Amino acid sequence: MTWVTVDKVAQYEDQNVELRGWIANRRSSGKIRFLHLRDGHGVIQCVVMANQVSPEAFELSDRVPYESSVIVRGTVKKEPRSPLGYEISANEVRLIAEAADYPISKKDHGVGFLMDNRHLWIRSSKQNALLKLRSVVTNAARSFFDELGFVSVEAPVLTPTACEGTTSLFEVAYFDRSAYLTQSGQLYGEAAAMALGQICVYGPTFRAEKSKTRRHLTEFWMIEPEMAFWELPETIDLAEKMICRIVEAALEKCSTQLKTLERDTASLEKAVPPFPRITYSRAVEILKEKGVEFNWGDDFGADEEAVLSQSFDKPVFVTHYPADIKAFYMKREPQNPKLALAVDLLAPEGYGEIIGGGQREDSLEMLEHRIAEHGLPREPLEWYLDLRRYGSVPHAGFGLGIERAVTWIAGIHHVRETIAFPRLMDRLYP
RNA sequence: UCCCCGAUAGCUCAAUCGGCAGAGCGGGUGGCUGUUAACCACUAGGUUGUAGGUUCGAGUCCUACUCGGGGAGCCA
Numbered sequence: 001m002t003w004v005t006v007d008k009v010a011q012y013e014d015q016n017v018e019l020r021g022w023i024a025n026r027r028s029s030g031k032i033r034f035l036h037l038r039d040g041h042g043v044i045q046c047v048v049m050a051n052q053v054s055p056e057a058f059e060l061s062d063r064v065p066y067e068s069s070v071i072v073r074g075t076v077k078k079e080p081r082s083p084l085g086y087e088i089s090a091n092e093v094r095l096i097a098e099a100a101d102y103p104i105s106k107k108d109h110g111v112g113f114l115m116d117n118r119h120l121w122i123r124s125s126k127q128n129a130l131l132k133l134r135s136v137v138t139n140a141a142r143s144f145f146d147e148l149g150f151v152s153v154e155a156p157v158l159t160p161t162a163c164e165g166t167t168s169l170f171e172v173a174y175f176d177r178s179a180y181l182t183q184s185g186q187l188y189g190e191a192a193a194m195a196l197g198q199i200c201v202y203g204p205t206f207r208a209e210k211s212k213t214r215r216h217l218t219e220f221w222m223i224e225p226e227m228a229f230w231e232l233p234e235t236i237d238l239a240e241k242m243i244c245r246i247v248e249a250a251l252e253k254c255s256t257q258l259k260t261l262e263r264d265t266a267s268l269e270k271a272v273p274p275f276p277r278i279t280y281s282r283a284v285e286i287l288k289e290k291g292v293e294f295n296w297g298d299d300f301g302a303d304e305e306a307v308l309s310q311s312f313d314k315p316v317f318v319t320h321y322p323a324d325i326k327a328f329y330m331k332r333e334p335q336n337p338k339l340a341l342a343v344d345l346l347a348p349e350g351y352g353e354i355i356g357g358g359q360r361e362d363s364l365e366m367l368e369h370r371i372a373e374h375g376l377p378r379e380p381l382e383w384y385l386d387l388r389r390y391g392s393v394p395h396a397g398f399g400l401g402i403e404r405a406v407t408w409i410a411g412i413h414h415v416r417e418t419i420a421f422p423r424l425m426d427r428l429y430p
Numbered sequence: 431u432c433c434c435c436g437a438u439a440g441c442u443c444a445a446u447c448g449g450c451a452g453a454g455c456g457g458g459u460g461g462c463u464g465u466u467a468a469c470c471a472c473u474a475g476g477u478u479g480u481a482g483g484u485u486c487g488a489g490u491c492c493u494a495c496u497c498g499g500g501g502a503g504c505c506a
Contacts, residue, residue, distance in 0.1 A: 105455060113442090168504095352506095353505080
């Protein structure tokens with residue numbers, strides 16, 4: 001007997017197969033029982049007739065609780081009434097483990113309840129689709145860089161101090177002193193780029209900010225390429241190619257998932273090069289044209305980002321921000337030192353910033369000056385200054401926020417559903 | 431940290447002016463040979479988040495607290 005997964009049943013039409021999974025739903029009518037079997041690859045209806053299975057199997061099919069684990073054997077039948085196109089005409093149903101009363105029902109639930117049951121919620125079809133989409137997105141991004149010859153490097157999670165100083169960090173006991181969970185792999189990525197040329201850091205990032213919004217997690221994942229001898233324009237080109245690659249992969253490999261998520265893929269299909277590129281100053285003009293009150297020099301808030309991203313039907317790059325609102329390591333525009341060689345990518349449909357990056361300051365003197373200006377402690381950054389002492393080169397990079405990118409591609413409302421076990425300000429369980 | 435909203439059955443919610451705490455789903459029992467969140471009948475299920483106050487009487491009004499949701503700032 002061949003064990004097959006639900007996504008492959010079409011290859012076994014009219015053959016006898018075995019399926020292993022969990023009871024997603026159960027209905028009945030007279031002497032016929034319908035079991036919906038979920039195996040992680042899909043859901044298929046198994047039809048159990050009283051005269052085609054043992055009395056024990058029929059009795060089991062009548063009362064087996066939701067989410068019990070079972071093995072079903074039967075024939076794959078073409079069935080136009082099924083959304084899948086196929087169903088199983090069962091001749092054997094075997095219980096592996098009977099489930100207790102399952103807390104998640106077919107009806108509506110509140111977000112709080114579902115988040116408390118996140119370990120079970122991920123079994124449902126929409127959450128399942130999101131996790132698969134995330135997997136395709138991260139794999140697409142990583143193979144994109146791998147194929148370009150970028151070296152994959154891991155940055156440490158435990159760090160001695162703040163990378164950027166501004167945001168609050170999670171402090172942990174580290175033997176007889178304190179350490180902090182990283183808020184960006186970038187500084188280490190820069191060191192690695194000086195060793196390996198073009199590198200890519202993929203890892204978790206932690207922010208102890210008390211942010212309660214649909215765009216924030218306290219633990220999230222970033223892909224952060226860093227390139228020695230690269231400057232801002234080619235870095236933007238790279239980000240554009242990467243986003244296109246990710247979206248293509250999602251459309252190609254996740255069509256069923258996007259359908260489950262009821263995503264309008266037409267807007268994703270528009271994400272082809274070239275993406276519009278505007279300066280911060282131009283963005284401010286656009287805001288004013290749309291009647292948004294805004295002062296040059298301020299950073300964009302959620303409202304401004306939404307207006308800007310809705311002004312284009314593709315992702316839009318915004319460059320040349322005022323240096324004052326960007327991090328200390330940003331290189332200044334040589335023609336106008338008030339501006340930073342920074343780039344953000346705003347996703348369309350109001351999703352906002354999914355990439356932040358730019359060209360890094362490569363002058364030792366300038367960097368020392370910035371560190372003092374930002375009031376940062378110098379001693380823990382000495383190693384970072386060394387990168388400018390020993391053969392400094394122009395270099396640039398960016399960070400892609402995985403959860404925000406997946407939120408946009410999936411067309412959902414909140415980042416928390418794009419990671420299996422989200423960490424939020426008030427949520428550490430499960 | 432700030433603003434708004436909420437907490438009633440396992441879950442989602444209702445309860446009119448302050449006057450007997452209810453429905454759907456889920457559970458249980460029975461029925462139905464093609465159901466699609468199946469349907470039909472019956473049934474069990476409650477210290478109304480916690481503490482205090484007003485009142486003849488509080489799920490409902492007041493105060494504090496706890497927890498949760500939505501949003502802002504900051505950011506990816």
